[in-house]
Amino acid sequence: MMLQDFIALSPILNLGAFSLVTMLAIAFQRHHARIATFAFLACLFTLATLPWVATVAPRAVTTLLVVDGHALLYMGLILTVTMVIIGLSYRYLTVQFREEEGVEEYYLLLLLATFGGLVLTTAAHFVSFFLGFELLGLSLCSLIGYLRTRRHPLEAAVKYLLLSITASALLLFGLALLYFESGAMTFQGVGAILKQAQSVSALWLGGLVLVLIGIALKLGLAPFHMWVPDVYQGAPTPITTYIATVSKAALMALLLRFATEVGVLELPPVVHLFSLLAVVSMVTGNVLALLQQNVKRLLAYSSIAHFGYVLVALLAGGPPAAEAVTFYVIVYCAMSLGAFGVVTVYSSEAGDKNRFEDYQGLFWTRPWLAAMLGLSLLSLAGIPVTAGFIGKFYAIMAGVNAGLWWLVLVLIGNSVVSLYYYLRLIVTLFGEAPDPAVAPQAQVEQSAQTAGWTTACSLGFVASIILMLGVYPNPLMELIRDSVSNLLIVALQKP
């Protein structure tokens, strides 16, 4: 390995080293604030190395990992989101946890999960793919069950564990079949052999479909979505945010690379499978979201639908598709952070606040919080001035460009349906406030004022991102365009 290889790998190595140091620091002395700050700084430092790494990118480090613009962009996204989540977690944990339970390992697990995410973004080989996949899944599983004395988180953790095992099993079997057919384990190698093959045999297809289903399970695409609402509802809210953002973004980064390098979207059966997944996800997600009375479950179903939209963009194929997918994923992360962030903050005051009634008239008691939630919901609904509109616009643009009229029409129909439940929640925010029980209200207000700056900064940052991307998306677009061209050059050089 050359020095440049080390430079290229430095984000991953950094975060790995910081995770070890965090572990030792916890062993040495437990201190919530200190460990949280350290974890935050670890992410920040890793993020700061990215521009430096970009000077040596694109670079294949061994056959396992490829560090290119695409990977770096997603790394930046994952690290930023993790930092925001750490900011949101701190208060949530201080309220939810009792002293003796030990909250510090939470941050260690969070760093490890992010480490897995970083590996996924760079993976170009079955082994690194699987390693990243498992690292992320296992860390998340323990994070979901981290509030180990409560019933719901444990239930959610078990569900996520079962899901994770199923996904891994399918994935491994699929990878084995691909290896059996091609004899190669790098994405490029598999792609090259697939291209040369005269006809696509059943085993090829079987392998590909199993791998894609493994990914779809983790992404929570319908009909593999059964776990999503339960896990979202049961998990501690910051972790729900993490599942909705980092875990999905990392998998989308991988899926994009896998799809372009193996060239799966040139196979008609796979395209049909993806179209079906997209339509079913959009419809199921949106229709079931209509029936929800719980904010977290509602957002869970909406996330299923949103990844249906992402699939529509992905199916368009070519550079516009990759751009649209990346843009949408970034936008989706921002919107989810906003929405779940508000739920986290609001739940940090006096127990979990998930039901619609808890949000009745929030605008009149907590205007900033409600405005933030309203902004995120409008963005999720795709109303202009918010990032969500540009994201949806990009997806429609990619779809129309590729002539996927039916999928675009389904997307539009679903956007209208989705509007209904987002509006329902927004109306609740502006409804008449429930009888203001004066005494507890005052108490809450006081606690909110004393320890709010980490969350205020995090949410303010997210809000500014949502608005900035909604009004002036050009810089990000150019950035994505560069990174995508990077990805495609690698793919084009393949044959």
Added chain:
Amino acid sequence: MGLWLLILIPILAAPFAWMGQQWSHHAPRWIAIGALAVDCLLALLLGSRDHAVQASGHGAWLVESHIGWIPRWGISLHLGLDGLSFILIILTAFIGVVAILASWTEIQSRIGLFHCHVLLALGGVIGVFLAIDLFLFFFFWELMLVPMYLLIVIWGHAQRRHASFKFFLFTQAGSLVLLVAIVALALLHQQATGHPSFDYADLMELTLGSEMARWLMLAFLIGFLVKLPAPPFHTWLPDTYTEAPTGATIILAGILAKTGAYGLLRFTIPLFPEAMSDFTPIVMGLGVVGILYAAVLACAQTDIKRLVAYSSISHMGFILLGAFAGTELALQGVVMQMVAHGLSTGGLFLLAGALEERYQTREMGQMGGLWSVTPRLATMALFFACASLGLPGMANFVGEFLVLFGSYATQPIMIILVSFGMVMAAIYSLGMMQRTFFGRQQDTRSVPDLSNVAFGTVLLIAVLQIWLGLYPKAVLSTTQPVMEQLVRAAGALPTLSHAPTESLWSSHIVALQGDTP
């Protein structure tokens, strides 16, 4: 820059209106009125600055502003002012002031926020009237929706939740169809020239296949007809107009409906002149159905606001009819009708709102005999009922007459049918007067008459109605170049199905055109 100020003044004044609540009860109102007045003056200044260049529209703008935005897709911040947008912006600012004055006593809670939303919505509407980049247009088109929705949800009447949902979902569904068509246009431009563009001038030059043009036009039509509204997309309107607070209803009926008409005139007709000939009979038919159907329903209403709402649909039918008639006369009538309808429904909804505020009901069955109780209110209601039924001397008459006259050449049968609609207008307008102000008094409570603020507002509208009724040239000469240009753009189409008679008649009408006031 001046054009940006037009949009930004209301939007930037909005937070101040909100904060103004802390200083005094009336501060938000004065801030909002001040912002709109400044806006109106600025528009007048811009509109009259350079008379040497006539406001000719479609490529030649009176004032233009062009800044890059998202070069990746050929999207730019492109604004342009011509005669049509000038008239509509003045109307927007004026109706905005009327809406604020109408809410003077009705809105007593969260005054600052109310005026903040009013200003934001109006800023969006002005943006719609100025944007000549289709993406930017859509941006503003959606932008005005959210504050409007919140106005209904927060300050509306009992059924507000239901009404606001219906409003938002209907308009959003129409908008998204429009969005897809806009995207498709930009991509077709990319196929033709190699780079996508959302710019109006670029897209005007695009030649489309007839199949594609038909589909795209259909999508544009759906987007704008929902907003107008024309049947079968009108079902959101009565609920929304009824449940919204008076101020919001005035904005909805007076301005937001005009954005749909504006979209038809500015985008649908010039962008797809070839496809227009296929659609003309259908769309004009929809206009006729709208006029008659809504008039019949208006006759059957017992709720005064619903009655005015249906009459509003009926009047919008004239706009649809005239916009597709393809003659300059009819198009001039459309502009006149837009202004006149804005003024007359604004007045009617103000009065209906005043009645509702006094009696806590909108049922005309529970009113009756109010002439003696509230003479000011009753007189003004009679005036606006007459305006709405198209009494000569009022602006509505000029609009409707020009539309009928201008489209008789192409669709005589339809125009004959529409005349029945005008008779129905007399029936429901006078019926409303009869049931509300004459007859035996049902409710003997003594209520205050129209306040000075409201009375002054209504008088001002009435004066404008008469002025435009007697001297319509003020509007017509401003928009004439735009409409000439529009007729030329639409007339570029090779053949009309009824070519021989049409040409004969239109030459006749062009000859007449010189004499129209």
